[in-house]
Amino acid sequence: MMAWYEDAVFYHMYPIGMTGAPRENREEGVVHRFEELDKWIPHVADMGCTAIYIGPLFESSTHGYDTRDYKTVDRRLGDNEDFKRFVKKAHEAGIKVVVDGVFNHTGREFFAFQDIQKNRENSPYCSWYKGVNFGWNSPYNDGFGYEAWRNCFELVNLNLWEPAVREYLLGVIDFWIDTFDIDGIRLDCADCLEFSFMEEMRRRTQAKKGDFWLMGEVIHGDYSRYIRDGQSMLHSVTNYELHKGLYSGHNDHNYFEIAHTIRREFDENGGIYKGMKLYSFVDNHDVDRIISKINVKEHIYPIYTLLFTLPGIPSVYYGSEWGIEGRKEGGNDNPLRPAAEIEKVLEGQKDSPIMHWFKWLGEMHKTYRECLAYGRYRELLLTNRQYAFARFTDNQALLVAVNNDEQETEVSIPVPFADKVYINLETKEKVPVENGRVQLRIKPAGSILLGINI
Template structure:
C-alpha cells in the first residue's frame, strides 16, 4: 500500500489535485442542428447548468467541441471561432467568466489530429496539391488527402510541419488567454508524442497553470506521457475492465487492470471515467442500476482524476451505434433546468453526491493505490491507506450476501448492514 505523489518532473498544476469533472457534449446537450446552421445562442443553456454541476460536487466542466465545424464538432473548420450553432465569442467568454466566478474550471476539446474537409487548409491543399505550402500541412495517401480512421470528412494533419505546430500553439494560447484552464487533446493516440513535446512547452511558457490530457484508447500510456509531456491520458483500459467485470461477474479481470492502473501512478495520474461521449452508456451496458452504483463507487475510490459524463449521474441510458447519427442516444439534449429531469434518476444522483463527498473528504484517494485485499469472481475488497487512515471498498456482485469488512460505514448501498446483500457496495474506515 503506498501513495504515489506526482513525479518531481511533473508539469501538472496544483489545482488538478482537487478537480472532478462533469463532461458535456455541447452540440448534443443544447439540441443543436446536425450540420452547420445560422447563429443561435445556445451556450447560455450550458452556463445555466453550472450550479447543478456544483451541487453534484464537481468543480470542473469538460466541454466537447465548441469550435466551428461542419457536422459533429470533430470536423473543425475554424479553431478560432465558436460554432455558430452554439453561439459566438461573447457567449463563450461569458461562460468562461461565469464559471471562473463560481470556482469552476473549464476544459476545452482540442481537435488537433485532423481537420474537417471544409477547413480552408484542406480546401487549399486539394486545390494546390501535395507539394504546395498548403499541401504540406496535411497528410496524403497517394494523390488524395489522408482521412482519419476512414472518415472522409476528417483530413489528417501533418504534425511534422512547422506551420501546424505554430497553429496549435496559437490556438491553445488564444483560448487559455480567454479564460480556459486546459485542453483535452482528441485522438492523441494517433499523434506522435514528439508533436506534443514540441508544442506544449511553448504553451506552458505563457500558461504554466494549464492542464493537458490526451485521449488514449490503447498503447503504452506511461511511455506516451513521458515522451509527449502531457499531464495525463484517458484510462480506457480501466474503463473497459470495470464494465466488463461488472457485467460478466469477473472481478479477476478488474483486479488485473487495477494492478496495471496502479503501476502508472509513479509517472502520472490517469484520467478516469465510466462513461463518455463516444461509448454506450454504462447503465445500458450493465442493465442493473445496483451495478451502476458499484461502478460509481469504483470511479471515486480508485486513484485518478475522475470525470462524470452528463446524464450518467441520472442513470441515463443510450447505445452507441456505428452509423450516421449513431451517437445521438449518448449525446442527448438536457432540459432547461434540473427541475425537468425525471425523478427516476435521483437515486443515481445521490450515490454520485455521496461518493464525490467522500473523495473530497479523502483527497489522497486520487494518488493512492487501491490494493486488492479479498477476491472472488463476484466479491472484491479494495484497501487504500494514507497517513494512518485506512479505507476499504467492498463489492458484492453475487446473488447471496457476503460479510463486509469491519469498521465505520462511511457510504453504502441501501440495505447494507453487517453483510453486503446481493449487488451492493460499502466503504468502511478502520
C-alpha cells in the same frame, strides 16, 4: 502543493448534443445556446464535480471534430463572448474548464484545405496535410488525393512535421488561453499525434499557464509513453483498460478482472502506471451509456463507487449520473448525445437514487481527497463477487468494499490499521476491529465505505 487536476472530479459535456443543436452546421447566423449550458454549472457543482471537460467547441461542419475555424466557437452554440461568460461563471463556482483540442485533422471547409482545392499545386498549404497527391483522386472527386483519419475523408490528416502547422496550432492554444482563460485541453486521438508535437505543446502551455492540464485520448497500448516522467509530455490519458473492466467485471460477476487491471496498473510493487493520474470514466460521447451496457442495472452503484475510489481522476458523462440510456446505432453516435434541459431534468429526477449516490460519492471524494488523489492502493479481499481495498496516506485512509452478488453477503476483511477506529461513512456507526479484521454485511449490488481515523 496539490495541482487542481490531481484531485479533480470531471463532468463531461458534449454541447452540440445536450443543447439539441442541429447535427449539420447550416446556420446562417449565431444561435445563443450557451444560455442553456450556463444553467448546468450549479448542477455540476452540486454533484461535487470540480472541473468540466466540454467539447468540441471549434466551429465545425457536423459533429464537431471536422473543424472549420479553430478560433471561433461553433455558431450553433453561440459566439466567443458566450463561451467567455461560461468559463467565467464556472470559475466563479470553483470549477475548472478543459476543452477538446482537435489537432490531428481538420474538416474539408478549413481554409487551408479549401486553398488547395482552389489553387492545387500552387497552394502554399499543400504541405499542411499528409499524402496530398495530385495524381490521385478522393471520394469527393477533388482531383487530388490525401490521407484521411481512418478513411473518413471528411477528416483530413494534418502534417504535424510541418513547422507552419505546429506554430499555427500552438497559436490556437495560446488564443484559447488568452481569450477564454481555459485550464486545459483534452487532445482528441492523441495516439495519432506526433510525440515531439505534444512535447512542444507541454513546454508552450507550461510557460504560459503553469497549472495548464494536458490529457490525451488514448485507447490501446502503453499509456506511460504519453505521460513519461510527468514533466515533459501529457499529464494524463484516458484509461480505456479500466473502463472495459468496470462494466464487464460486473456483467461477468468477475471482480478478478477489475482487480487484475488495477494491480497491473497501480500496484504498490510493480504497477506499470504507479504514480500516474489516468483519466477514469464509465462512458463518454463515443461509447454506449453505462446503464445500457450493464446486465444488472443496480450494478451502477458499485461501479460508481469504484470509479470514485480506485486510483484515477473520475469523470461522469452528462446524464449518466441519473442513468440516461443510450446505444450506438451502427456508426451513428447521436443516441449517445441526447438533448437535455437541466431544469426539467432536475425536477423529474429529484428523487433519482443513482444521482443521490453519485452526489454522496462526490462529497466523500472531496472529504478524502488526499488519499484518493495521492494514496497508496492495497487490495484486501478478492472473490468473483466481492472486492475490498484500502487507499491511504500518512494522514488519511479509506476502506472500500463492493458486492456484485444478487444476495446480501457477509465478508471478513483484513484491515491495514488494526489499532485504528473505523467508521461507516454512510451510517456514521463505528465498525469494530476483531483479530485484525472487520466484519461487514453488504447489500446486493452494494458498497460500504469506511473512514479510518489515522
